Amino acid sequence: MSNPEDELTFEEALRELEASVSKLEEGNLTLEESLNIYERGRALSDYCQQYLEQAELRIEHLTEDGEIVETEMD
Amino acid sequence: MDLFSSLQSEDTFSSVWTVSEANSYIRDLFETDFRLADMEIEGEISNFTRARSGHLYFTLKDEKSQMKCVMWRSQAERMVFDPREGDQVVARGKISVYEAGGQYQLYASRLQPAGRGDLALAFEQLKLRLQDEGLFDPSLKKPLPPFPKKIGIVTSLDAAGLRDILNVLARRYPIADVLIAPTLVQGATAPPKIVRALQWLDGRSDVDVIIMARGGGSIEDLWAFNDEDVAQAVAAAEHPIIAGIGHETDFTIVDFVADVRAPTPSAAAELVTQDIADIGAFVRGARQFLDRQILGLLTERQDRVESLARAIELLGPTYTINTTRQTLDFLEQRLESSMQLTLSHAKQAMALAGAKLEAVSPAATLARGYAIVRSENGELRSSAGQLNSGDQVEIQLHDGTASAEIKGVKQS
Numbered sequence: 001m002s003n004p005e006d007e008l009t010f011e012e013a014l015r016e017l018e019a020s021v022s023k024l025e026e027g028n029l030t031l032e033e034s035l036n037i038y039e040r041g042r043a044l045s046d047y048c049q050q051y052l053e054q055a056e057l058r059i060e061h062l063t064e065d066g067e068i069v070e071t072e073m074d
Numbered sequence: 075m076d077l078f079s080s081l082q083s084e085d086t087f088s089s090v091w092t093v094s095e096a097n098s099y100i101r102d103l104f105e106t107d108f109r110l111a112d113m114e115i116e117g118e119i120s121n122f123t124r125a126r127s128g129h130l131y132f133t134l135k136d137e138k139s140q141m142k143c144v145m146w147r148s149q150a151e152r153m154v155f156d157p158r159e160g161d162q163v164v165a166r167g168k169i170s171v172y173e174a175g176g177q178y179q180l181y182a183s184r185l186q187p188a189g190r191g192d193l194a195l196a197f198e199q200l201k202l203r204l205q206d207e208g209l210f211d212p213s214l215k216k217p218l219p220p221f222p223k224k225i226g227i228v229t230s231l232d233a234a235g236l237r238d239i240l241n242v243l244a245r246r247y248p249i250a251d252v253l254i255a256p257t258l259v260q261g262a263t264a265p266p267k268i269v270r271a272l273q274w275l276d277g278r279s280d281v282d283v284i285i286m287a288r289g290g291g292s293i294e295d296l297w298a299f300n301d302e303d304v305a306q307a308v309a310a311a312e313h314p315i316i317a318g319i320g321h322e323t324d325f326t327i328v329d330f331v332a333d334v335r336a337p338t339p340s341a342a343a344e345l346v347t348q349d350i351a352d353i354g355a356f357v358r359g360a361r362q363f364l365d366r367q368i369l370g371l372l373t374e375r376q377d378r379v380e381s382l383a384r385a386i387e388l389l390g391p392t393y394t395i396n397t398t399r400q401t402l403d404f405l406e407q408r409l410e411s412s413m414q415l416t417l418s419h420a421k422q423a424m425a426l427a428g429a430k431l432e433a434v435s436p437a438a439t440l441a442r443g444y445a446i447v448r449s450e451n452g453e454l455r456s457s458a459g460q461l462n463s464g465d466q467v468e469i470q471l472h473d474g475t476a477s478a479e480i481k482g483v484k485q486s
Contacts, residue, residue, distance in 0.1 A: 057240070
């Protein structure tokens with residue numbers, strides 16, 4: 001299975017994580033299925049957690065010359 | 075008539091008048107002047123009194139001069155506007171004389187906030203027209219994206235409102251990028267600039283939502299957001315737009331056209347985001363749930379296998395040796411694969427469950443001589459049926475791993 005960060009947006013990862021929880025909660029799964037969902041859920045939650053932790057608001061604006069530059073806020 | 079008698083007459087200019095006669099005469103002069111009959115006068119209200127009778131008494135003044143005013147109850151009651159001391163107003167009515175007091179005054183029939191009268195009217199007219207055109211239709215409102223990646227902001231770079239927005243975003247939702255399209259936000263030249271800034275942001279596919287913001291100010295300061303072109307541009311936008319203009323009590327046309335109206339710029343920033351702390355709590359909660367769930371599942375399976383094994387043992391004598399042997403083999407196999415699977419997740423589960431996990435740890439099992447077979451790409455091979463001659467496999471022992479090639483497969 002591929003890494004969530006390579007193919008999913010944060011929102012998609014969050015939704016899939018939610019779905020993994022629901023599926024595991026519902027039960028009626030073989031051990032193999034449960035473990036697959038579990039593995040996927042771990043990868044997703046790792047990705048989401050990492051995404052949240054490395055967050056830093058990036059602020060840019062359009063200049064009169066039509067360029068996008070970083071905004072300095074004092 | 076001789077000169078003498080004419081001098082005696084009361085009708086001549088030299089006669090003495092009473093005060094009442096003089097005041098009455100002056101009043102007639104006022105009343106017959108067409109200009110004084112209907113005037114609009116702008117000034118500031120002072121000495122404002124609402125008499126018990128319901129009549130309003132006040133003075134209108136400017137820098138140099140003042141004028142007494144009265145508004146009768148019948149008119150005062152019909153008025154929506156609630157005049158206060160210090161208000162700049164336009165009063166309409168006739169100017170005449172109060173004979174008893176010997177003073178002229180404005181008899182006001184209408185009172186409006188100065189300057190605002192026309193604007194308020196223009197506002198109402200545009201609002202009605204756009205409403206008729208369907209620009210405020212709730213079915214046109216686009217939902218805000220739950221997790222915007224890039225938030226566009228149409229505002230002035232030195233607006234106080236912008237700082238408020240950025241503070242909220244930095245605290246609540248720093249996972250976003252912000253892209254500001256700077257524009258003038260007040261004055262006659264502002265509307266086309268606002269439209270251009272909005273359209274530039276709206277044309278970008280990396281923007282998820284757009285905030286239109288301006289800090290508080292007078293109705294004139296906010297007027298650019300009552301411009302029809304601006305309103306039409308908001309309505310035509312592809313992206314969801316949230317308006318955070320002025321204070322809570324300020325309503326502009328853009329507020330009605332936007333997909334969401336926030337009472338202030340910082341409230342707009344709150345409405346487009348979720349608190350990162352809540353998202354983090356959700357992710358951690360989901361993870362704990364997954365860990366608990368899988369650990370419970372593995373423990374349960376193992377318990378079941380073990381209790382079945384014990385039951386078979388107890389029932390042993392009533393079964394043929396072969397049946398018992400076969401069942402035990404089967405159970406052993408299941409136990410083994412269950413244990414192997416446990417192993418592959420033990421590392422993470424142990425971090426979670428600590429001592430509880432010790433009981434089901436596969437390390438002890440491996441130490442007893444079991445081994446785990448995996449394919450080249452790490453997939454578990456718990457059954458002979460999953461193996462073929464020539465497969466390269468990885469064998470995990472309690473203290474290391476070994477690579478091997480399958481020479482033959484025999485299913486039991």
